Amino acid sequence: MKSGRILSVVIATALMVVAGMVGAHEERSYIDGRSASDENLPPFSGAVMVGDTLYLSGVLGLVDGKVPADPAEEARVAMDAIKTGVEAAGMTMDDLVMVQIYCSDVAHYGAFNGVYKTYFTKEYPARAFIGAGDLLFDARFEILATAVKRAD
Numbered sequence: 001m002k003s004g005r006i007l008s009v010v011i012a013t014a015l016m017v018v019a020g021m022v023g024a025h026e027e028r029s030y031i032d033g034r035s036a037s038d039e040n041l042p043p044f045s046g047a048v049m050v051g052d053t054l055y056l057s058g059v060l061g062l063v064d065g066k067v068p069a070d071p072a073e074e075a076r077v078a079m080d081a082i083k084t085g086v087e088a089a090g091m092t093m094d095d096l097v098m099v100q101i102y103c104s105d106v107a108h109y110g111a112f113n114g115v116y117k118t119y120f121t122k123e124y125p126a127r128a129f130i131g132a133g134d135l136l137f138d139a140r141f142e143i144l145a146t147a148v149k150r151a152d
Contacts, residue, residue, distance in 0.1 A: 026051040031088045047085045054089045056082060058102070058144040062137060071108045071140050075115040078143050083119060086147050095147040096125040102132035102142040112141060 031054075032046030047056045061068065061078030068074045083093055101112060109129060117124070125145070135142050 031085055047089065049089050052149040054086065054091060054095075054147040054149075056085045056145045056147070058142045059085075060135070060137060060139040060142055062139065065137070067137065067139055071111040072115050074140050075108075075112045078141050079115060079119050082143055082145055086145075089147070091147050091149055093119045094122040095150055096120075096145050097148050098146040099125050099127045100144050101127070101129045102135060103129060104133060104135050104138075104140050106131040108140050 027050075029049045030045045030047070031049070033048075034041050034043070034045050036043075044057050047054055049055075059078050059081040061074035061076070061081070063073075063077055068077065082096075082099075086093055086095060101116075103109070103112065106129070112129070132142075
């Protein structure tokens with residue numbers, strides 16, 4: 001099981017590196033951008049837009065810094081954060097092309113899917129649901145995503 005998880009992470013990382021190489025010379029813009037001078041903030045930006053592609057950092061579904069008691073509520077809070085980032089870039093959830101969900105216990109798969117599918121009106125993006133073990137702040141889910149602006 002661990003080798004499958006490791007392979008999933010390696011493949012996801014390789015895809016992100018290749019995607020980054022494709023847009024290496026395009027202008028970047030940041031949503032909730034942070035830099036090394038932001039000493040009191042975590043060392044990442046909320047999202048980075050390169051050309052028509054938006055790379056969203058991993059988000060947790062915390063409420064006031066705490067994990068909700070209900071896994072579905074935690075999934076909803078996390079998906080709302082992804083939606084906020086996508087909309088800040090002038091996109092919709094249907095512009096997502098890849099979503100990765102890291103989950104502390106795959107027993108929450110059904111609860112997550114029940115929420116997840118309500119965020120889309122067109123085809124679902126490619127997706128990985130990875131049993132990751134412990135997550136920061138004892139969260140059940142961490143979601144990261146990539147969106148590409150649709151031509152239509």
